[in-house]
Amino acid sequence: MTKPFVSIIIPCYNEREYIRDTAMRVLDAFSEKEIEIVIVDDGSHDGSYDVLLELQKEEPRVRALKHEKNRGKGAAIRTGVAAANGDTIGFIDGDGEVDPQYLVEAVTIVRESDYVDIVIGNRYIIPNGYKTTSVRRLYSHVYRVMNWLLFSLPWKDTQAGLKAFRAAVAKTLFSASDIQGYAFDIDILAHAHLVGLRVEELPISQILKGQST
Numbered sequence: 001m002t003k004p005f006v007s008i009i010i011p012c013y014n015e016r017e018y019i020r021d022t023a024m025r026v027l028d029a030f031s032e033k034e035i036e037i038v039i040v041d042d043g044s045h046d047g048s049y050d051v052l053l054e055l056q057k058e059e060p061r062v063r064a065l066k067h068e069k070n071r072g073k074g075a076a077i078r079t080g081v082a083a084a085n086g087d088t089i090g091f092i093d094g095d096g097e098v099d100p101q102y103l104v105e106a107v108t109i110v111r112e113s114d115y116v117d118i119v120i121g122n123r124y125i126i127p128n129g130y131k132t133t134s135v136r137r138l139y140s141h142v143y144r145v146m147n148w149l150l151f152s153l154p155w156k157d158t159q160a161g162l163k164a165f166r167a168a169v170a171k172t173l174f175s176a177s178d179i180q181g182y183a184f185d186i187d188i189l190a191h192a193h194l195v196g197l198r199v200e201e202l203p204i205s206q207i208l209k210g211q212s213t
Helices: 019-029 048-058 073-083 100-112 134-151 167-176 184-194
Strands: 006-012 035-042 062-067 088-092 118-122 162-166 199-203
Touching: 006 019, 006 073, 006 100, 019 035, 019 048, 019 100, 035 048, 035 073, 048 062, 062 073, 073 088, 073 167, 073 184, 088 100, 088 167, 100 118, 100 162, 100 199, 118 184, 162 167, 167 184, 184 199
Parallel strands: 006 035, 006 088, 035 062, 118 199
Antiparallel strands: 088 162, 118 162
């Protein structure tokens, strides 16, 4: 089997309604055949894993992994990164709220640039790029302020569910992280900032589809 040029990790927790469509949209977005999608079911109880097993049978570029118990988004992505074979690694949320074409752009920047190690999505550059509930928007704002006060990170959106890495960078950062839940983004980016890795922000938009998990 040809080694994939890119591995895309999709964390999945109770995403039965969206996960198949998200995976197929990612495959369609990447026209090259040398891609693998690693979907990590993080202890779903809505039948998501059954959908993933069927998808894995139908599409050889998809691999389904499973946590028997819910461990958190950070743990799911770390499992996927450890299993990834590509020389570029990206991840995107399973709910389909972000267009996978942005992921193609992020991966392309990492692969073609001589100076970028990581690309992170930024939902606040495009006007009305983050269409969500007022409660989620408030949480995001408070989280951003806390991140700036505690870590002084130079990036305005650390929590967007779309990022791309050089494979060696991803494997080093995630193997050193033990954050299980949503704070994993901060842990990864704080380590990247500390060691001087080069990070570029990509303007993206996100549209709320349903209940966030």
